[in-house]
Amino acid sequence: MTTTLRKVVECQQEDGSWDEHWNTADQGHTSEHRPTIVSKILVTGHLLEVLNSLDSERHPSSIVYQRAAECLRQSLNSQEILRDAHGHLICPFTHAARTARTILATVRTNRLSPAADTFRFAE
DSSP states (O other), X not given: OHHHHHHHHHTOOTTSOOOTTTTOXXXXXXXXXXXXXXXXXXXXXXXHHHHHHSOGGGOOOHHHHHHHHHHXXXXXXXXXXXXXXXXXXXXXXXXXXXXXXXXXXXXXXXXOOGGGSOOOOOO
């Protein structure tokens, strides 16, 4: 498990997300393959949920959580999510929102980030 956790941390994207290549070092995205916001939310939300449920001695650095949660906050507030009229994103949205909110609330409590007050949707 330690090897897998290390790999997950190593494969986190610069923006804090993970995509469908979450466990491979070869994440060079070409212009033909850019991760969609849906794949970012789906994979990042699920991985963040797993990481957040680990025993404290297995937790990666807090910056891994903060970067992923901030990426989810931005993604969940995107226009693409607001246009999902058929509810196809309910599963990834739920995982991502719950986990990001938990982590960002901790960040706000610790006063590490003024951006932690999130999840306000513009109409």
